[in-house]
Structures are given as C-alpha cells and as structure tokens.
Amino acid sequence: MATPWRLGPLLLAVIVALPLVVAAAGAWRSWQGVRREARVELTRSADAAAEYGMRVLVAYALAARQVDALIAGLSDAEIVARERELRAELRALVAELPQAENCFILDRHGAPLVASRPLPAPGQPSAADRDFFLEMQRPDAPAVHISRLHASRLDGRAFFAVSRRRSESGNRLPPGSFDGVVNLSVFPDVLAEGLRQFVASPGASILLLREDGGLLAWNAGEPPSAPPALPPGPAGARRRAGTVEGPEGLLHIAATRLEGFPLYALAYRPEAGILPLWWREVLPQFGLGLTASLALLGLGLLVRQHQGQLIAANASLEARVAERTAALREVTDALDLSPSMIADLEGRILHWSAGCERLYGWTREEVLGRRAREVLQTELPPGGMAAIDAAIARDGNWHGELRQRRKDGTPLIVAAQWTYRYDPLTGEPNGFVSTRSDLTALRRVERSVARSEASLRRAQEASGVVAFEIDHHGLVGTDPALPGLFGLPPGAPFDFATMLTKIHPEDVLRVVEEHRRLARQGGAFATEFRVLWPDGSEHWLLSRGEAEADPAAGPLPARIRGVCLDITGRRRAETALAASEERLRLAQEAAGLGIYDYDYVTGKVTWDARMRVLWSLPEGEEVTRRRFxxxxxxxxxxxxxxxLRRAMAPEGDGVYQAELRVIGLADGRERWIALSGRLRFDGGRLVRLVGIAMDITDRKAAEARGLLLMREVDHRAKNALAVVQAALRLSRAETPAELVRIVEGRVAALARAQTALAQRRWEGAELRRLVEGELEPFLSPESVGAPRALLIGPALTIPAGAVQPLCMTLHELATNAVKYGALSAPGGLLTVNWRLEPGGRELTLIWRETGGPLIAAAPARRGFGSRVIQQTAEGQLGGRLERLWLADGLRCELTLPLRRQDAPVAVPPPEDDPASRPGSAAGQVPRPPSLVREVRPRSRVLPGQG
Incomplete structure (x- = not known):
C-alpha cells in the first residue's frame, strides 16, 4: 500500500488541474462551435439573399421580355411616334417592380427611344459605351445580362441594368442582327431594403456581387470601400465559403450563386465580432472549472483521510462491474441472433452466430476452422481482398455487397460490414469481424423495377414522350431528356423560371395564366405552346397531365405531374396544310371559282361556299340536283x-363545258355562269362529275356594252355629220373669212362634245368640263383686264344624249357674248350657275353676263345662233329657255326636265380628271390665271387672281 500513498500528491495535482484542462478544452470547442455557428448563419443569410435576388431578377427578366413583346414588329420610328402610349404601358409595368424605377428601350446605336419616365431634351446621353449595350451586341450574348454598377448620367444616382436584346423589330434588318436593347434600371439603395431583412446578427453584412467581383448592392449605408472578394472555388459553384483577410482583420464569408444568373449573394462577418459571443459562453465554464478545481482539492485532501472508505468503495465497484459483465454477456447472446462472423486473417471461421446458421443453413460445427470463401462460394467485389484490406485500413471498416450461396446452393446477395479484430496484447489486427444482412429479396424487387423503368423509358423514347414533375417551389424533377425539348443540353439544370425564359413571348403569359388556374382549381390540363431554341428555331410542345391545387393560394400548383411531347412536325404539317388550303381558297376567290361534286351513284351533291353564292342558296339549306x-x-x-350529252358521248373526251344563265334561288338575280368539269366512268357507267363554276356576268355585260358602244359610235358619227351639214347649210356671214370662223367654231364645239363622250366611254360627260371646254377658246389669259368667267355648281354627269345639244347651246351663247355681251368688253364677267331643283326632277342652268356694253332693248331680229339656242334647248333637250336683256347684260335661264333624259349623276370626277390628281384641291382644275375658274357657291373671284 506504500506505492499508492507515494503517488498520492501527484495524483492529487492531476485531479486538481483536470477541471481547468477540461475548461480549456471546452473553451476551445466553444470557440470552434461559435465560429461554426457563425458560418452556418452566414450560409443561411447568403442562401436567403440569393433566393430573394433570383426571384427579383427573374421578375425583371420576365418584365424585359414583356417589354420586348410589347414593341414586337415596331420600327424605331413607330416607337418614337407612339412614345406617349408606350411610356404609359412601361410606367404601369415598372410600377409592379418595387426595386425598379425606370425602363428604357434603346436603338442599335445606344440612343433611348422611349422610357417609363420622360426623356430629356434631344441630345440625351447615349448608352453605347455601357457594358450592357456592348455585351448585347456580341453574337453569343446571353438572353439576360446583369450590368456593372453605373452612375446615372441624368441624376448621378447609382444603378445596374437588367437587359435583353430586342427581337422581331420592324426595322427590316437581316435575321440575327443586333437592333437595340430593352433595359430595366435597378437601384441598389432600394434593393438594400430587401437584403436588410436577411441580416441575422449585428456586425454581419450582405452584398450582391457579379461573378467577376463587381459590387451591385449592399444591405445598408455607404458601399464598402473594399468589398471582400468571393472565396476560392470552382467556377459556377453553387456555394463558396471561407475566411479572408480584410481591412478589419479576418473575415468569415459565405457566398451562394443566384440560380440562373452569374451573380453571388455574399454574407460576411469580422471574426472580431464573434469574440464577445465566445467570451459570454466561455467565462462561465472557466468559473465552473476553477470552482471545481478548488472543490477537488478539498476532496483530494479528504481522500487521503478516508482511504479505507475508498477501498470499500472499490470493492463495491468491482461487484457492480461483475453485474455489468453479466449484462454484457446477455447482450452478446442477443447479438448472436443476428448474422455475424469472426474470421482470422486467412479467412478461417472462428465464430459463427446463430443468425448465420439461419441465413446460410450451415451449423457452427460444420464451418468452424474452414475458409469462409470456400464454404459460402463468395464472389468478392472488384479488387478482391486487397481492396477490402485497404478500405478497412483507411476508413476503419468496409461495407459492400457480396454474392454467396446457401448450403443448398441457393444464391444470396448480402450486405456485409467488415472491421478488424485486434490482439488485446499487441494491438495488431488478427482477424475480421463482419455482420451480414440478406438483400436478395430487395435486389430482386429492384431488378424488377429497373426492368419496368427501362421498358417505360424505351416506350417514351420511341414515342418522344418525356415525363416531368413540378413542385410548389417551381423545381422540376424530370427525365434528363426534358431540357432537350427546350433546346438545352440533356440533364442541364432546369426549373420553372428557366422554362419560362425559353417559351415564346406570345405564349408565356398564357402558360403562366394556365398555371395560376391550376393553382386555384387543380385537375387535368392539356396545353400547346412554342419554345425558342438558342439557334432561333421555333418548336411546338404539347404538355398533358394533372395538377394539385395549392392550399396556400400561391402562383403555382402544389404539384404537377405530366408528360411533354414535341409536336413541331405535326404543327408544321398543319400550318402547311392550312396555308395550302388558304392559297387554294384565295385563288378560288380571286378567280371567282366555285367547286361542285355530283355523285351519280348516291345522288349526293357537294358544293363549296362560292357555289352557294353563285346559286344564291342560303347557308344551311341542303344542296340537291333539283335545286341546281x-x-x-x-x-x-x-x-x-x-x-352533258357531248361530254358523255363515246367519242367525247369526258370534258363538260357550258355557259348559261342562273336565277338566284334567294335573291332572284340573274348571273351568267361558265361551267367546266370532267366526267368519271366505271365500266362504261357514269359515276361522278367534278368541276368548277365561274361568274362571267361582268364579261357578258362588257361584251354587250362593247356591241352597244359600237352601235352608239356609229350613230353619233352619223349624227355629228348631219349636224355639220346643217351648220354649213344654215350658217350666214358677210365675208367668207367670217363664215369660215363661224363654221370652225361650231365644228370645234361638236368635236369637244365627241371628245368628252369618248373620255367617258360614251356614257356621258361631266357638266363642268363641258362649260370649261366651250368657254376656254373665248378667254385670253395673257391680256390684262381680260374678261373672266365664274362657274358655280355641283359636280354632275350629263347623259350622253344631252351632251352634243348642250355643247352647241353653250357655244352659241359664248359666241354671242364675245360679239355683243360681257366677253366683248375689258373687265366683263360671265357667271354660269347650275343646280338640281328640289326633288331632282329638273336641272337649271343660269347664264348671266355683266360688265359688257349697255343694252337699250332686246334685239329686233333673231340670228342663226339665237335660233340654234332656242331649237336645241326646247326641241332637242325638251326644256325651257328664258332670256332677259337687262341693261348690264344678258340673263339666260335654261331648265331641262329629267323625264326626257337620264338624270344627271352627282359623282366625283373620273380618274383622268386633273382635279383628281395629287396636288389639286377637291373639285378644282389647275388652269392659267384669268381662264375659267371653278369656285363653290357664294365664293368670290377678285380681278387679276387665278
């Protein structure tokens, strides 16, 4: 007993120091724990900020796509012309994005075309040197670009831009050409309000960085003068974490990549900010350790005084150990029930549990001392025992699957876990301890499931159908082939937001609305939409499946399960067929063709819509041969x-052609129809007639009008010659020269009448032109103060039968005015006014002369011209003529009844009328000054004005 007493002081010192050592170890572990909790907290903050930033930027990307769709098909000039309208729509869109305050549309030179806020005066700053504009010009430009942080050239405010290229503009540039940018401005100070909510502890900061380290947003205050760089890690890594040296000392950093964007949310915290937390946790431990050391010191002193009591306590402890050993033996016996085995390093079995007896069918006596591989016919994994030994030496254990056989030869698949068994004296391994579990039934089920999945996959690959599933977070669990339907590499990261960026702009809102409906109602769905591949090609997809409504009323269903199929070929075929049918329909409409089909066997008659129009058969009524x-x-x-008999004749060619008249069944209108078709025979029996019908009413009418026109020209020519003969025979003059002048004037009047009729294809002549033509030879535009003529009246077309007599009447009136009236004196004025009387039954023409020689009384005798005027007005035209010789000039009123001639037609001038040409005012004829002028009623023409 002397040795323990000599070792007592040393043992007492160890015991007294032990609490302090434990406290120091606890302090070290607490320090590690505080640092670990700080990193976990920073990682959570970075993850939350990344999710927030991703959702905000996805909203910007969708908004940019909506703006691009809004201006699709518009040229730059049209965008500028619609600036006010587009600004209102952009302002409404920006109002839905709390972090954005402005939206720009830039042309291909970087100049802003329109913005959600009014642009400054012309010469506003160009964005051609901004990084987002330069990046968008590259052929491999991303769909959405996040710019560096810039200072606004309008108000100096910091912002970064979410941009995308304009597509489908109306500027008629070659396909793929750069044609400007749609740009949303995001302000960091507004975005900071959202980042601030993810700061979990004081002293921590959150930044939004580009992948190249450029700072975009920070949680509060002034931007850091030297923001920490991203922790090292592989490019594009989802998360990065580490510690770096900063201006404030060591910094703990956690960074999370924003899904779908080359940005990171970075949370960092100085290590100095963690020390107060550690001290608060460690000080109680040190106090407790010191207290425990003092207490142990007192206890150690008491131990020496009560050694006898300690011996008794040791005896009691040994008894308790014996009890525990017995309990451990019971546990060992229980473990014997599980399949376990102990073997030496050569593989000879040293222990074989009852569980192994049940699993393999070999008894303990049959296998002890034998090599396990030979008894169980074990197939080792690749690498054999060397690989197993290396794994145990490296990891302390090995677990894997082995293929073995039972005693009766039945194959087994077992999960085995091996560890070394160590010599208690030397500590060297002297064998293996292994446990087993039977996986045979599990692997059989897995192979069956794999075969079923392979069969399903082959069926999907053969049909092109790809299955997918979307949860309420928008995460897509799918077959790796689904991204390929959207133009992405197979197996590429894919979620609902990525899917929306690939859908055609014209279909994305419809898809979003369909998902909102499914979120509210759930149920089955079937949707067809277009996607745009990176090469610019357009593909059609069909999506079918079922959705579960979201109980929380979110924007997405709780779950969507369905399949997706590429139907581009079918849609292209449908489009080609529709285009072909449309071309056929347009060709038929342009040619006025109707198609008919008569089945002589069944008696069925089939018409298209044009045939119904030609026969005036109302829609819905049955087509029958009797109605035809x-x-x-x-x-x-x-x-x-x-x-029909000619087409059916044995020597005929089976072609059926006829031109006939049809009386419309509903409208009673008569039409000329040209029928053409071909007969089909079966064994000499007529079975079918298929052909076309064309309305040739206009052609027949033109032929009739041509024949009538030929007769009219012949009649007019004879009539004109007769009038010329009468003019020659009845004209009187004092000298031959005067006679020649008189005859030439009357023949010229007849010629002008013939010309006016020819211009209107002998259907009539415009009254204003007739008056102008007859007055023009008597007016001289070169003379100062020459007589003038004023014409007042609506545009009227005179029937062909009245043109020649009216021209002769106007010619004789103008001749007399030149000889004796207003046109014979300088400053004279002739006013010709005409109107249709109320009811349209009479045409009144008033000839009024003023400014000529004073008239003392009516002429004593009537000359040839006066007789021509009287006879033409009353005899040929059937009207009334009233002449008054007033002191200041002649007033002549001619009234023509419309019952003898066709009513004058109030129509616009013909296309060859100069008044209808560009540059002429409506109803005005460009002529030299002082010639015939056309003015409206109550208008006044001043002397010397044209």
Missing part, C-alpha cells in the same frame, strides 16, 4: 343537257 336545275334559266336548260 331549278335555278338555271329555262331558255338555257337545253344548252346544259346538250353539253
């Missing part, structure tokens, strides 16, 4: 039968 024949003009039915 009933509409044909009775005089032409024999012509149809004769054409």
């Amino acid at each position: 024949v009933a509409a044909i003009h009775p005089e032409d039915r024999g012509r149809r039968r004769a054409a």
